[in-house]
Amino acid sequence: MSLHQRQQSQHQQPLVTPDLSSRHGTTSPQRSFSLYGPTGITILLSMIVVMGVLFPWMRPPAGFLFKNNEGSLLRWRDYTLAEAAAFVGKNGTIILCAVSQPYLPFLNNWLISIARQKHQEKVLVVAEDYATLYKINEKWPGHAVLVPPAPESQTAHKFGSQGFFNFTSRRPRHLLQILDLGYNVLYNDVDMVWLADPFPYMEGNHDVYFSDDMAAVKPLDHSHSLPPPGKKGRTYICSCLIFLRPTSGTKKVMMRWIEEMKLQPWSTAKKSNDQPAFNWALNKTHGEVDLFLLPQVGFPSGGLYFRNKTWVEETMGRHVIIHNNYITGFEKKIKRFREFGLWLADDHVNESPLGRI
Secondary structure, eight states: OOOOOOOOOOOOOOSSOOOGGGGGTOOOOOOOOOTTSHHHHHHHHHHHHHHHHHOGGGOOOTTSTTTTOHHHHHGGGGOOHHHHHHHHOTTSEEEEEEEOGGGHHHHHHHHHHHHTTTOGGGEEEEESSHHHHHHHHHHSTTSEEOOSSOOOTTTTTSTTSHHHHHHHTTHHHHHHHHHHTTOEEEEEOSSEEESSOSGGGSOTTOSEEEEEOOOSOOOTTOOOSOOOOOTTSSOOEEEEEEEEOSSHHHHHHHHHHHHHHHHSOOOSSSOOOHHHHHHHHHHHHBTTBOEEEOOTTTSOOHHHHTTOHHHHHHTTTOOOEEEOOSOOSHHHHHHHHHHTTOOOTTTOGGGSTTOOO
C-alpha cells in the first residue's frame, strides 16, 4: 500500500575551512560570524545530518526539517503511477494495496507482517485520499501514489455503500496500468496478515493466481483449476488476493472485470461490490487464460481460518496469508485479530516502515 529510505554513507567534512592565507604570509580582513546567518544555518543542518548518520538514535523524526514546508508534501500530487512503479518495482514485482485514511492502522499491521518476510521494499500503496498520500510519503517517501480522481473519502470505507463500490471498482484499472508497465503484481487488501513468504507458491508461469473464498474445507491435494460455479452460476473466488503476470491473458481478465462492473453498477436495491464482477470475468475468460487456484491450506478465507479451530490446528505451520474477512467493521476486525495473536500494530509498530501513525 514513500518511499524506501536508503541510508547512504557520509564522510564528516570539516565545518570550517582552514585559513590557507597564513601559509603565504598574507592577511585577510576578519569577517564576523552569525549563528543565525546563512553560513550558521548551513553548519547546523550539516551537523544534524552527520549526527544522524553517526548516532542513529539521535536522528530527527521524519519530516523534521520540512515540517512546515507545505511544498515538500504537495509535490506528491504530481507523482505518477509509472514513477512509483519504477521506484518500488526494481525486481520486476510490485506488492499493491489501496488505502483510504480510516484503514491506516490495518496498513501498518499488514506492513509489519510483510517486513518480517523481507518484502516491504516492493510495496506500493495506492492512496485514495490526499491526506493518506501525504502521510505515507512523509513517513516513507515514494511508496504512495494517488491516481486521480480521488474518491469521496467520507464514504469510501463503509462496506456496501456506493462509496465503497467506487473505491473497489478502481482496483482493476490500477492493476491494468501496472501490467501495461510490464510488472508482476501481487494485490492484497490490508485486512490481511502474512505468516510466510507467498511468492514460492506462485509457481509456474500462469497468468492469474487467486484463492477460494469459500469456508468449506478442501482436500490438501485439491485441484488448482478454477472451481465449478456455485448456486449463483458463478464461482466464489476472492478478489482481495490476486497475483498477476503481465501477459495478454491477464490483461484480458482485467478488461473483462472492468466491463462486468459497468454491467453491474451499484444501486440502493443491489449494493454491488467488485468481487462478483471479478468472478464473472474469470468464468467468461476461462479456457482462454491460464488460471491457478492457490492452495487453500496456505491461503484460507476468514470464514475457514477464524471459524474452524480443528482445521487450523491440523494444518498449523502451513498457513501463508490470513484474510480477516467474513466480518465487517474496523473494531470487530481488530478485536478478532487480537484474539488470534495477529494484531501486530500495538506492540511491534517499530517493525513497520511507517513507524507509529
